[in-house]
Amino acid sequence: MPEATVHIEPDVAQWVALSLIDGVGSATLCQLLSQFGTPANVFAASRSQLRHIVSDNITAAICAGVDEATIAPTLEWLSQPGNHLITLADSIYPKALLEIANPPALLYAKGQLDCLSMPCLAVVGSRNATPQGEKNAEDFAENLSRHGLCIVSGMALGIDGAAHRGALKANAPTIAVVGTGLDIVYPAKHRDLAHRIVNRGLIISEFPLGTPSKAQNFPRRNRIISGLSIGCLVIEANLDSGSLITARQAAEQGREVFAIPGSIHSPVAKGCHQLIKQGAKLVESTEDILSEIQPILPLQPHFNTSPIGPLPERANASPEANTVLDSMGVDPIHFDVLLTATGLTVSALSTMLTLLELDGKISPLHGGKFQRLV
Structure with a gap:
């Protein structure tokens, strides 16, 4: 699967530096970007x-800046093939x-960015799954993958791992x-499973390099699992399972929630x-x-194979939008x-492409390409 190119605006070092400031989590970073751009x-x-916008301590830390030694390990990691940083300014940031x-x-x-353009389904469940539960997860993931869905899970023991294995068994991408x-x-x-996922799919995290496993990280992780997906399938879960958190977040996000029933005597069926x-x-x-x-x-794009000429200027079409459409031609670009x-900046072009997609004028394709539909 070819890799899509990651476009970061502005400089990646500044994104990394800002995200590594103590106290600047995702919500704070979004507030700062909303205010300052x-x-x-x-x-x-x-x-x-x-x-x-922020506390005195965070203000002082931002004004002091971040030294190069702090961000160097991350920049070195990003320089390695297959490693990427996706930001809100990136054209491939998942719209979901x-x-x-x-x-x-x-x-x-880390891995193949094309997965992010696929329709996704979350498959989650107990870490202490039964053999039948793991088989169900693997079978469901394999079959759903063969229908064009990208399976998303958390790479945990039990159901998560089985779901990833099922997708890989279908020779399909999966996101951890x-x-x-x-x-x-x-x-x-x-x-070994992680290496297989990277080769065929993608592993993602919002946490900086070096972040260890902490209990408080997983509810945050779970909102991304459900957020990427159009639905969430729960296979075996105790009443105190973190999978129920994922399912609740999916419901709150307007996603479909599915559950496989089990024996009334089984603790992993009660959730x-x-x-x-x-x-x-x-x-x-x-x-x-x-x-x-x-x-x-998502509907498969219907490609018009007839010659497409420049669109006439319209009252509700910006010059930038017409420039983008006129530059696209017939074939994917x-x-x-x-x-x-187009001569546009990365930020301006990303914005135009998003607006044109929402207007039904273009469709994003795999590999960082776009197709004109009108």
């Missing part, structure tokens, strides 16, 4: 301007995450969202039964899921080629 503008802001509360301001990613830095494989038992009582769809087969999500699956053809 870019990390460069944040670092250029005065103390009085910053104090309106923009719909959730407190979207991650940036994501560290983890609660550590991407220089750490957790659990260590899944080191699923509770979800079903609360309105989750009872699932016995992949068809139960596909019939529910089919109406909301890569972001970099379009950047050169």
